[in-house]
Amino acid sequence: MQPLLITRFSIANCLGAGTAAVLEAVRAKRSGLAPCEDFHGAAVDTWVGRVPGLEAAGVRPGLEEYDSRTNRVAQMALEADGFSAAAAAARERYGADRVGVFIGTSTSGILEAELAYRQRDPATGALPGGFRYHATLSTYALGEFIGRYLGLTGPSFVVSSACSSSAKAFGNAARMIAAGACDAAVVGGADSLCLTTLYGFKSLELTSRHPCRPFDRERDGISLGEGAGFALLEKPRAGAPADALMLLGVGESSDAYHMSTPHPEGAGAKLAMQRALESARLGAADIDYINLHGTATPTNDAAEDQAVVHVFGASTPCSSTKGATGHLLGAAGVTEAIISMLAVRHGLLPGSAQTRSVDPALKSNYLLETRDARVRRVLTNSFGFGGSNCSLVIGDARVH
Amino acid sequence: MRAYIEGIGLLGPGLRGWDESRAVLAGAEPYRPARTVIPPSELLPPAERRRAGIPVKLALAVGREAFTHAGRDAASTPTVFTSSSSDGAILHEMCETLTTAERELSPTRFMNSVHNAAAGYWSIATRSREPSTSVCCHDASFAAGLLECAAQLAADGRPVALVSYDEPYPEPLHATRPITCEFGVALILSPEETRRSVAAIELELRQADAAETRLADPGLEAARRGNPAARSLPLLAALARGSAEEIVLKYVAGAHLRTRIAPCR
Numbered sequence: 001m002q003p004l005l006i007t008r009f010s011i012a013n014c015l016g017a018g019t020a021a022v023l024e025a026v027r028a029k030r031s032g033l034a035p036c037e038d039f040h041g042a043a044v045d046t047w048v049g050r051v052p053g054l055e056a057a058g059v060r061p062g063l064e065e066y067d068s069r070t071n072r073v074a075q076m077a078l079e080a081d082g083f084s085a086a087a088a089a090a091r092e093r094y095g096a097d098r099v100g101v102f103i104g105t106s107t108s109g110i111l112e113a114e115l116a117y118r119q120r121d122p123a124t125g126a127l128p129g130g131f132r133y134h135a136t137l138s139t140y141a142l143g144e145f146i147g148r149y150l151g152l153t154g155p156s157f158v159v160s161s162a163c164s165s166s167a168k169a170f171g172n173a174a175r176m177i178a179a180g181a182c183d184a185a186v187v188g189g190a191d192s193l194c195l196t197t198l199y200g201f202k203s204l205e206l207t208s209r210h211p212c213r214p215f216d217r218e219r220d221g222i223s224l225g226e227g228a229g230f231a232l233l234e235k236p237r238a239g240a241p242a243d244a245l246m247l248l249g250v251g252e253s254s255d256a257y258h259m260s261t262p263h264p265e266g267a268g269a270k271l272a273m274q275r276a277l278e279s280a281r282l283g284a285a286d287i288d289y290i291n292l293h294g295t296a297t298p299t300n301d302a303a304e305d306q307a308v309v310h311v312f313g314a315s316t317p318c319s320s321t322k323g324a325t326g327h328l329l330g331a332a333g334v335t336e337a338i339i340s341m342l343a344v345r346h347g348l349l350p351g352s353a354q355t356r357s358v359d360p361a362l363k364s365n366y367l368l369e370t371r372d373a374r375v376r377r378v379l380t381n382s383f384g385f386g387g388s389n390c391s392l393v394i395g396d397a398r399v400h
Numbered sequence: 401m402r403a404y405i406e407g408i409g410l411l412g413p414g415l416r417g418w419d420e421s422r423a424v425l426a427g428a429e430p431y432r433p434a435r436t437v438i439p440p441s442e443l444l445p446p447a448e449r450r451r452a453g454i455p456v457k458l459a460l461a462v463g464r465e466a467f468t469h470a471g472r473d474a475a476s477t478p479t480v481f482t483s484s485s486s487d488g489a490i491l492h493e494m495c496e497t498l499t500t501a502e503r504e505l506s507p508t509r510f511m512n513s514v515h516n517a518a519a520g521y522w523s524i525a526t527r528s529r530e531p532s533t534s535v536c537c538h539d540a541s542f543a544a545g546l547l548e549c550a551a552q553l554a555a556d557g558r559p560v561a562l563v564s565y566d567e568p569y570p571e572p573l574h575a576t577r578p579i580t581c582e583f584g585v586a587l588i589l590s591p592e593e594t595r596r597s598v599a600a601i602e603l604e605l606r607q608a609d610a611a612e613t614r615l616a617d618p619g620l621e622a623a624r625r626g627n628p629a630a631r632s633l634p635l636l637a638a639l640a641r642g643s644a645e646e647i648v649l650k651y652v653a654g655a656h657l658r659t660r661i662a663p664c665r
Binding site: 153 | 401482484485486491494495496498499503504505506507510511512513514515516517519520521523524526527528529530531532533534535536537538540541544547548550551552554555556571572573575576577605607651652653654655
């Protein structure tokens with residue numbers, strides 16, 4: 001693919017709002033996970049990566065109808081790292097209708113529906129009058145909110161392919177730009193904690209009772225998280241910042257195996273990584289770090305490990321950062337893409353928070369400690385229910 | 401952006417497949433509204449055939465019809481799935497369960513609640529490891545899916561399948577989002593004209609308000625307005641008539657998709 005400039009990115013999750021807070025946490029291997037307590041009466045024995053302050057937040061005046069936990073955390077990220085100002089500058093440069101908006105989410109406003117169901121009219125069963133389907137529960141609500149928040153009117157939709165959603169949104173944006181439908185795009189995603197995912201992953205016996213421990217010999221499940229992240233993608237242009245990062249490749253595949261269990265040898269994951277390298281016209285040796293999907297379930301990590309070793313061999317440094325952030329589901333892809341951008345820009349290989357001892361059955365070069373290193377290019381993996389896989393390659397513009 | 405339509409799949413109220421519906425859509429036969437009939441999917445193993453929700457069944461049925469019509473191999477064709485919402489019946493059931501003291505969700509229902517359930521089952525059923533994306537755009541979901549297909553054709557130059565589907569919510573959600581019928585449509589699109597091509601389609605995203613194309617028949621027009629996937633009906637009617645026509649599909653943020661259909665000879 002034609003490489004695209006990443007001229008701004010922003011992030012908010014349990015590690016903090018803004019890339020500085022997240023960078024500091026990743027450097028220090030600090031985890032934002034805590035026991036799940038006092039969340040709308042949830043009684044699930046698990047740890048979560050919860051964003052503080054969302055209950056007291058609101059959305060910007062004029063957009064009150066979009067008020068939902070997911071849109072609040074999205075707004076938190078839009079206001080971090082000067083992102084909304086950068087989007088405004090892109091709007092000026094290209095025109096509002098030439099900047100696309102491609103956003104991933106898995107839950108959108110499901111929490112608001114759960115809460116509305118607690119207040120149904122006892123006589124008629126109706127939802128309370130204040131419930132706004134189109135601005136909260138609708139899967140597109142997040143995309144519409146972001147488009148209106150940033151004043152962008154270019155091509156737009158929401159991608160909802162479970163835990164690969166916001167990684168795949170990079171692919172959608174790259175295709176739209178290649179096709180000439182827009183010149184730049186805001187990509188990213190947001191997801192928030194809700195009872196559906198807490199009880200749903202519990203029902204599948206996929207939640208850990210401890211902080212999740214990716215690639216650990218004692219790993220026993222995921223920790224859910226919440227958050228948002230955004231990136232501004234632009235066609236290469238003169239006058240771009242010298243230290244800009246680039247989206248170099250996107251690889252997508254389907255497992256064709258099972259709805260919630262990955263292919264045991266990671267067949268779909270291999271294809272996604274290989275296609276991402278092909279799309280970037282790079283070889284495995286060109287990748288300095290792999291940010292793994294690494295959910296910390298026994299089967300997911302084992303399948304991903306096999307796929308990574310098949311494509312890269314056993315020496316490329318890799319780690320999952322979900323021990324720090326938890327699993328952000330639809331927002332996981334962009335969150336980890338941004339951690340990958342930080343790894344390139346600041347020259348660090350993130351160590352795995354919460355992991356104590358790497359499972360000896362796993363053969364990849366898994367990083368327990370954060371190290372300083374020259375990182376030119378990173379590959380980041382996101383895999384979701386339905387066997388939906390996506391790998392992104394991100395690099396330093398100066399190398400290309 | 402230009403593409404060629406090679407295959408069509410269709411299920412809707414009183415519309416039992418593309419071939420069966422052509423005369424009605426062309427206006428040669430009267431439209432008789434009736435409940436959408438979704439045939440059991442031969443693509444799914446029996447256990448999954450029972451478990452699969454209406455969106456999955458709809459998507460698989462129209463996808464299969466379109467691929468059969470096009471004579472293309474589903475396993476080697478990328479797909480774009482689009483719907484306004486995920487499985488509404490499951491969402492309703494989960495929200496109800498979460499108001500009970502036990503809150504015991506069914507793991508199978510939870511797994512099938514993801515927006516990309518149809519894409520997942522399609523990939524399993526057709527053994528396709530090709531890229532697949534699942535998008536949504538409220539009432540403009542069909543237009544968004546079509547636009548994504550056009551972008552894929554332009555960027556990758558490979559055939560792609562579009563599958564668009566939506567179903568009504570049960571109450572109390574129905575009152576807040578009234579979708580009135582089950583509707584599914586699939587199109588196989590290719591970058592170049594082949595001997596299977598039915599029509600050429602040209603797409604242009606325009607940033608201006610324009611009146612969206614409506615249907616003359618009041619029953620079909622009611623279906624069009626009653627389901628986001630049925631916003632495709634004016635395009636299907638043009639294909640059924642086999643005439644060169646321009647159709648306006650409403651998009652989001654005040655934009656529209658200007659679509660020109662020209663039959664292939």
